[in-house]
Structure formats: C-alpha cells, structure tokens
Amino acid sequence: HTQRTLFLSLAVMAASLARSASRGLAAARNTRSYAAAASFQQALLHTPETKVTTLKNGLRVATEQSAHKTATVGLYIDAGSRFENEKNNGTAHFLEHMAFKGTKKRTQHQLELEVENMGAHLNAYTSREQTTYYAKCFSKDVPQATEILSDILQNSLLNPNQVEAERSVILREMAEVNDQPEEVVFDYLHATAYQGTPLGLTILGPEENVRSISTADLQHYIQTNYTAPRIVLAAAGGVDHEQMVALAEEHFSGLPVENNVDSIPRCAFTGSEVRVRDDSLPQAHFVIAVEGVGWSHPDYFPLMVANAMVGNWDRSFGGGQNLSSKLARTSAEHSLAHSYMSFHTSYTDTGLWGLYGVADPLKVEDFVYEVQQEWMGLCTDVSTAAVDRAKNQLRASMLFQFDGTTPVCDEIGRQMLTYGRRMHAYELDARINAVDAATVKEVANKYIFDKSPAVAAFGPVEGLPDYNRVRSQMYWLRL
Secondary structure, eight states: OHHHHHHHHHHHHHHHHHHHHHHHHHHHHHHHHHHHHHHHHHHHHTSOOEEEEEOTTSOEEEEEEOSOSEEEEEEEESOSGGGOOTTTTTHHHHHHHHTTSBBSSOBHHHHHHHHHHHTOEEEEEEOSSOEEEEEEEEGGGHHHHHHHHHHHHHOBOOOHHHHHHHHHHHHHHHHHHHTOHHHHHHHHHHHHHTTTSGGGSOSSOOHHHHHHOOHHHHHHHHHHHOOGGGEEEEEEESOOHHHHHHHHHHHHTTSOOOOOGGGOOOOOOOOOEEEEEOTTSSSEEEEEEEEOOOTTOTTHHHHHHHHHHHOEEETTSSOGGGSSOHHHHHHHHHTOOSEEEEEEEEOSSOEEEEEEEEEOTTTHHHHHHHHHHHHHHHHHOOOHHHHHHHHHHHHHHHHHTTSSHHHHHHHHHHHHHHTSSOOOHHHHHHHHHTOOHHHHHHHHHHHTTTOOOEEEEEESOTTSOOHHHHHHTTOOOOO
16 A cells, blocks of 8 residues: 555556646747847847938939949839830830930940959849839949939930831840740730729830830930939949938939929729630630739738738649648649739739739639638638738748848839838838738738639630629628
8 A cells, every 4th residue: 555655656646747747848839939020120120221312303212231242223214114114015115125226425335345344244134113223333333324214214215227227126026925824814804904004004015016115215214203202313332321312302303393293193993804715825824813902002011911822833832732722732633723822913093902823724624712711711710820821921931032232122122112111021021920810800801702803714714613603702791
C-alpha cells in the first residue's frame, strides 16, 4: 500500500512538472512570436523617410535616400490612354517610342552613347492612367540622368521622318501583343466593361490610328498633358533631396503650370460580355470581373485581401491538392484548368476585381462554376484563418516589391500621383492588418454578391456558359 501511494505521488508530481514545462514552452513560443512581430513592426518603422517638395509651378519632387551606390530617377506623369479619345487613341504610347529618337541637344546616337557610357539604363512605359520615363544609374550620375530625362521630356524633336519610321515598329509590337492571349483578353475585358469610355480603349491604339498619328498630334498631346502639376520627379537610392530639388528647379521650371486633370470624364462600368471564338487555339482564355474600387477608396485593402484569398494557381505548381485555396485544390483534383489568376486592377475612381483563367474547352463550364462558388463563399462563409493567411501573403508581396531602387522609385511616383502622398510600408501593413473576416465578408457582399459581371473570352469558348447563366450564379438563395 505504501509503495502504491509513493508511486501515485510520483506520477502526480511528474504530471505536474509536465504541465508546467508545457506551459513554459507555450509561453516561450508566445514570447518569441511576440518578439518576432515586434521586430517586424520596428523594421517597418525604420524605413527611410520620403521627402517631398512642391515647386512654384506645381511639379512635385519626392525622394527616398538609402545606402545604395546606385539610384533610380523617374518622371511620373498623370497621363495615359485614359486621356485620349477614339480619334487619337495610341498617342501616349507612340510618344513614349519617340522620346528616345533625339532631342534639340542630342541626336539619337549621342543620347544612346551617353547613356551607355554612364553604364545607365533608360526606359519608359505607358499605362491607362500614367506615363513614366526613368533612368537607373550610379549615384554620382544622378544630375546627368536628371538632365537627360528633362531633355527627352521637353525637347524631343518628333521628326516627321522618324515618326513615319516608328509606325512599323509599333505595328510589329502590336502584332506581338496580339499573339499573347492574356493581353488580348484583358483588352477585351476593358472594352466591354468600360464600353464607350476612355478606359475601354487599348494602350497601343487601333492600327488605323497608328498609321495616321502625326507630329502635330504628338505635340498637342504634350502641350495638353505634360504640365507641371501632373508630373512627379521621384528618386530612390543614393540621392540627396536638396540636390534633386535644385536639379528640378534648373531643368523643369519652364513646364506649363496648367492643371487640367479634373477634366477626366467618369468611366462607368457596364456588366456585359464579349466573346471571340477561335477554335485554332488549344485552350480557352476568359476573364470574369465585377467593378472594384479606386486606389484611395476605403475598401481597396479589404478587396486586396479577398483577392489574395482566391489567389492564383498553375498546374505546373507542386502540391496542388494540398494548397490552402479550395479553388486550387478542386482545379488540381479534377484537372479543371491549366492556370488561373485572381486580380484587382485599380484606377483613379474605379477598378476591376476578378479572375483570369485558362482551361481546356470541355472544362470551361465546370471551372467557371467553381470560380463563382468560390466567390459566393467569400460572401457567406469567411474564416479567420483564411483571412490571416491572405494578409501574410499580401505583406510578403509588399516587402518583395521594395527590393531595389527601381521598385521603390516606381512606388513613390505612383503613390504621389494616386494618393497625393507617400504611403510607407508601416501604414500599408497597418491597413492590411486592420482587415478581418467580417470586413472581407462585408465588401464581398457589397461588390460581388448579385452584381452583374463583365465577361471576356478568347479562343475555343463554345463551352463557356452564356451570360444569363453566369449572371444567375452571382447570388445564392438565402433562407
């Protein structure tokens, strides 16, 4: 009896010690987790300061200095294909091509040789709402790079002979784009979702416009849109803010001061569809989207979290049946699609929230059904675990975008045009962190549930459900 009592006492002590150890390990894990979270927040708070100065003519200079030995300097202009009409559509993109063809101070050969001798990289791109010219160079060459950007912006020759020569280059680029189904189907999506508005126009413009755009059209576009209040001079890396302000005053003080950006017409979203059947393609490409929100809308970040919850998938990925996304698991298990990508494209006052998919012709119907089931799930049953996972993915992608001077410079320029200020990483993280399951469900019901989508499809799309059927799957009957 004494031995049994002793044995029981020892067992009780052992259990007590085990519980204490378990609590200690849990406390240690929680402490480490809290420390990791705290260090992450501290790291975000210690990001470099973005300094902003507005010149007398309205041009804004925004810089972010870091220890890099290189720098990126860019001109971000609030002008793109949205500022065009059917007659001059394609002008902004055409002008981007002409920017490097020589100026009043430099021939094309001299410009290319000067940039090459600096070891720099000079480039440009045009979107629906913005045009960008930027240079990546050594820190010591920032003044020279800034002067070059000023020269190509204000002194491009726009020689009629070079304009004629560049038409064939743009037409070849257009042919290359038309060979990319993803590009084609997204142009179709904009054409139907924003039909009758400038956002429905393509960036490159139609072929007949490319063949007819003249030097006068290009000059008129510059005079109308390249005004100081609509331009941001951004720089990141090994730059000095006071030096950049001085350079801006030296090279950009002569820009026009008119600010006619308020004249942009509102682009209304229309629930509709466009199908271009081409049975010669092996897979069907389709996009289905509802109207989202603009950059500065309060629902922007909740919709981004909802977008991350749907996610993306490609059958070349490993472990498709073990992924967190139900849509990815279903697609992998039943071979419903080759790939899909959820997206949220935002503009100043509107946006597109949806999914782009690539599927076999005989699987399109089933895949569209599963996509809409996934969307309805966001409107009815959202778990905290899924929201937290999506928020972590957003945080990670946000930090990946800040790797290098060019992405940082690009982010500064874009945010200055869209928000009117720099939104730092710690603010982005706080806005993402503020989203919870209830918020995701609320915005999903607001923008997805029982809304008329825009649908665009290209390829062998005979199996795609007709629009009325797609529309009928945008809601569930609720008891």
